[in-house]
Amino acid sequence: MxxxxxxxxxxxxxxxxxxxxxxxxxxxxxxxxxxxxxxxxxxxxxxxxxxxxxxxxxxxxxxxxxxxxxxxxxxxxxxxxxxxxxxxxxxxxxxxxxxxxxxxxxxxxxxxxxxxxxxxxxxxxxxxxxxxxxxxxxxxxxxxxxxxxxxxxxxxxxxxxxxxxxxxxxxxxxxxxxxxxxxxxxxxxxxxxxxxxxxxxxxxxxxxxxxxxxxxxxxxxxxxxxxxxxxxxxxxxxxxxxxxxxxxxxxxxxxxxxxxxxxxxxxLSTLKQINDAYDQFNWEIKMGQRHVAVSEAMTDVVFSDDPSKTPKQIFDPDSNVFIGVPGDPDDVGITDLTTPIRSQDYIASLNHFIKTLEMQVGLSSGTFSFDNQGLKTATEVVSENSMxxxxxxxxxxxxxxxxxxxxxxxxxxxxxxxxxxxxxxxxxxxxxxxxxxxFDDGVFTDKAASLDYWIKAAAAGLVPKRVAIARALGVPDDVARQYAQEASSESQPALPSGEQGGLFGGDGDS
Structure with missing residues (x-):
């Protein structure tokens, strides 16, 4: 070369x-x-x-x-x-x-x-x-x-x-x-x-x-x-x-x-739509601040005949709410120029684009949402059938x-x-x-629901109690067998003769 x-x-x-x-x-x-x-x-x-x-x-x-x-x-x-x-x-x-x-x-x-x-x-x-x-x-x-x-x-x-x-x-x-x-x-x-x-x-x-x-x-x-x-x-x-x-x-x-x-x-085109909508929403909020038109005469500085006194300003000099308009004060009056912010329209647009993005990248619908408080992440447990x-x-x-x-x-x-x-x-x-x-699958597992599922399966006699304990607690079979035996020995004195105790009854294999 x-x-x-x-x-x-x-x-x-x-x-x-x-x-x-x-x-x-x-x-x-x-x-x-x-x-x-x-x-x-x-x-x-x-x-x-x-x-x-x-x-x-x-x-x-x-x-x-x-x-x-x-x-x-x-x-x-x-x-x-x-x-x-x-x-x-x-x-x-x-x-x-x-x-x-x-x-x-x-x-x-x-x-x-x-x-x-x-x-x-x-x-x-x-x-x-x-x-x-x-x-x-x-x-x-x-x-x-x-x-x-x-x-x-x-x-x-x-x-x-x-x-x-x-x-x-x-x-x-x-x-x-x-x-x-x-x-x-x-x-x-x-x-x-x-x-x-x-x-x-x-x-x-x-x-x-x-x-x-x-x-x-x-x-x-x-x-x-x-x-x-x-x-x-x-x-x-x-x-x-x-x-x-x-x-x-x-x-x-x-x-x-x-x-x-x-x-x-x-x-990328959907990301651009989201960014554009968010940018315009931010600009609309900034431009939607309150503006009131008043006569320029109302914003004049009043001077005193006494030279030792400083001129007085009618309005707070740090305020940007009032806008002086030339003309007769009686004709101009006080006019509110504030326009309403289209927040619901922008929020609906953002949520629509976000749902499109979720579909394109392979996320479950509703993983993200946008509301008045900003972007939120779904906290619901994700099922194994989810996208x-x-x-x-x-x-x-x-x-x-x-x-x-x-x-x-x-x-x-x-x-x-x-x-x-x-x-x-x-x-x-x-x-x-x-x-x-x-890999950690904890984010996709509802432990309470899993425990309830295996308790019911064991109670119905569909699976051995040892298997139910292993699946519900996520432990190896030998540990599950030991748990079943210990739980059975602890619960037996409190039960009538000949009866077994729920999930932990028996020898763990029945």
Whole structure:
């Protein structure tokens, strides 16, 4: 491909094959996610052009935050269970001395990076912009594995298919002050994976303008300890070092692109309608403040014959209610110019657009509503048949796979990294199926209703009492059996001979 000496945009690099229009789309998503829009220009009553701030409701951020919290939160649990799956040269199974070593090491890395909190936070960006990459790396100063969060505008696929990304470039932007000017450095980290080789190549570019990648310079200018090329052992690494997560759903904006689309990407026109209605509502409230027309004679300043006394003002000088109108005071009189605010019309419009948005992004109708107090979130329990529940399950499939791949990459990187003569990790490397993620379903469960359901099912003899206890309390079967036996022994003395006691009667299996 030749040596690249300068770049206008990152997508101009010959190794990057993704369509540059995809990043134009991501930039538009980012604008809506941030809620940053240009001021509104308008012509006033005198024909002069004025401008005012554009006020938005920013529903994209509200929806992404809400969806991220119900997909993954601090109640979610990651479990790694390694099994003796390898054999020695004689075909004998290797028994690991500590099968929980992988689980302990991975949880140490995740806890050290505050993974639960950060993942939920960056999941908002993933849902809004259509993608997120997580790349583990080794911090040699602390001798620990750290996680780098790469958002959609900084992730560029190389060779790939529409279902997976195995080769990618990751861009890191740095701004430095040199003299009196800002200088912009862009580090491009290329991950190129082949059947027999895994290569990481680093290139640094320098520009004096923010909209240009610039000219290629030596890495030592900014990263003196960073090698231009690193060859990773293909015997250790079974997958790319980075993990790419994209929201569920097909990229209908570019059917050949490996990049994902944000959950609101197909609803930008509805988001604009919501923002426009909210902005106009805000302006109507501001323009609907009370105005009273009075004669200019009534607003005159009264001067006293005594020069030692200050002039008296008829009206409060800080008031903007009264407007002086030239003319005869008897003809002008006092006229209320206040116009009623069309609040109900705007609220009805906002609720209509919000219902449309809920349908487009896959949320249950009534998840959000707008009233006189502002935007509200539904507090009703969401049933398993709801649209929100189904949309969440689709996203969980993608999230679980990404976490599984990340755990494998963490162990592979630590196994291949030698510090002070020893690898950071020497235990078993889990496979994808050995990593399980338990998500918090509490927001979709009415515990009181569930308990009542299983009590009635057990009382009717439809299920064993042990099963009812396990399902109602969410405990394993052996614990449920113990609970049933203990509850039965405690309740038996108070019951007449030969009778059983409700849900907890009997031996737990009848």
């Amino acid at each position: 030749g040596v690249v000496q300068s770049l206008g945009q990152i997508t101009d690099h010959p190794k990057i094959s993704v369509d540059s229009r995809e990043y134009t789309r991501i930039g538009l998503d980012k604008q809506y996610f941030e809620g940053q829009f240009p001021n509104v220009k308008y012509i006033n009553m005198y024909g002069d052009q004025r401008q005012r701030q554009y006020v938005t409701l920013n529903m994209m951020q509200v929806i992404c935050r809400r969806m991220a919290s119900i997909i993954y939160n601090e109640q979610s649990k990651i479990t790694i269970e390694t099994r003796p799956a390898k054999s020695d040269e004689n075909g004998q199974t290797i028994n690991y001395q500590n099968p929980d070593e992988a689980d302990a090491f991975i949880h140490g890395v995740l806890d050290d990076n505050d993974f639960n909190k950060n993942f939920e936070r960056y999941l908002e960006s993933c849902l809004a912009l259509g993608g997120l990459a997580i790349r583990p790396y080794v911090d040699y100063s602390t001798k620990k594995v750290k996680l780098a969060w790469v958002q959609a505008p900084s992730f560029f696929p190389l060779r790939s298919n529409t279902s997976d990304v195995s080769n990618a470039a990751i861009a890191t932007r740095t701004v430095q002050t040199e003299g009196n000017n800002n200088v912009y450095y862009t580090l491009l980290e290329f991950h190129e994976w082949s059947e027999n080789q895994y290569t990481v190549t680093n290139e640094l570019y320098r520009s004096e303008t923010s909209d240009n990648v610039g000219t290629k310079v030596d890495l030592s200018v900014l990263y003196p300890n960073l090698a231009p090329t690193a060859q990773l052992d293909p015997a250790v690494f079974t997958r790319p070092l980075f993990t790419y997560l994209k929201p569920a759903g097909f990229n209908n904006r570019n059917i050949t692109s490996p990049l994902g689309v944000g959950i609101c990407d197909n609803a 929100t529940y189904q949309t969440r399950n689709s996203q969980l499939t993608m999230v679980e796979r990404a976490i599984q791949e990340l755990c494998v990459s963490i162990c592979e990187l630590a196994s291949a990294t030698v510090v002070d003569g020893a690898p950071l990790y020497s235990g078993p490397i889990p496979t994808i199926d050995q990593v399980t993620v338990s």
